[in-house]
Amino acid sequence: MGTRNGFIETIGNTPLIRLKAASEATGCEILGKAEFMNPGGSVKDRAAWWMIREAEKNGTLQPGGTVVEGTAGNTGIGIAHICNARGYSCVIYMPDNQSPEKVEILETLGAEVRVVPTVPYKDEMNYQKQAGRYAQSHEGVVWVNQFDNTANRLAHYESTGPEIWEQTEGTVDVFACAVGTGGTIAGVSKYLKQQRADIQVVLLDCMGSALYNFVTTGEAVMSEGPSITEGIGNSRVTDNLAGTEVDWALQVSDQDMVAMVYRLLREEGWFFGASTGINVCGAVEVAKKLGPGHTVVTMLCDGGGKYQSRLFNEEWLAEQGLHVSQVRSRLEPVSPLTLS
Secondary structure, X not given: OOOOOOOHHHOOOOOEEEOHHHHHHHOOEEEEEEHHXXXXXXXXXXXXXXXXXXXXXXXXXXXXXXXXXXXXXXXXXHHHHHHHHHOOEEEEEEEOOOOHHHHHHHHHOXXXXXXXXXXXXXXXXXXXXXXXXXXXXXXXXXXXXXXXXXXHHHHHHHHHHHHHHHHOOOOOOEEEEEOXXXXXXXXXXXXXXXXXXXXXXXXXXXXXXXXXXXXXXXXXXXXXXXXXXXXXXXXOOOOOOOOOOOOEEEEEOHHHHHHHHHHHHHHHOOOXXXXXXXXXHHHHHHHHHHOOOOEEEEEEOEEOHHHOOOOOOHHHHHHOOOOOOOOOOOOOOOOOOOOO
């Protein structure tokens, strides 16, 4: 691997990990891009750096300036790390339906965190719109605008897509992932389809989002929800997602996601967040639909530590009508993951 110089050079070049039980259950190679191994702990480190880098290049972000963003957490965490590394101040607007661990991490990193009521995007008090107004009303402040700043998808076109192609030696058949801003699926789709037109791109959606309907019907109509997942799903088609070539879409329920993250934890040792649970569930469904012999790549977005008070709190889950199923004691024999 060689020596990497500081935080920025540690972003990206994450390994692909074979998910053993899911692969054996489907007869496909199900591979997860280990984005939790980025230095800020998530896939969002890539977008955070690319967006800040482009702001530096075009001169809108000056030395000693301030970066502001509206975020569910991971983009903000990546931004806060990079601001520390580059000498900027950081202001984060976050909706109040996110896990408290994210707020604590951001504050530890030195960000000024403004937790605001959760309202739809069309509402002028939406957290993203508040971030934009803050930047407009203060000198020396740059609004990252991750949803519509296409440097986000450029990050994945220039880094994630090429890494997947190289790591699979061009054998990837499907890329499947959940969508929030749309940057990951947009950038990876563009790169991979330039390499081989028959690679399929599958959008994975949580409930309470409009993106599954957008892909399947052409209209961004919200599905029944809500979902406990954080940072994925959307009520609109962002500038990052617009024009992206997506072949088909799948929806994953919260209950299936919960069962998957606990299976991965108890049976394989992986401690992942909800978006990764959506991704692995979706990748398994894709593999089952295509049949054995395919290579399916998805994203292991972040670790589970930021979700302990919710996703890994069985009492909280029960209050949401969700239940941990097939979770074994450490002292009991562990059998392979089975998928019906």
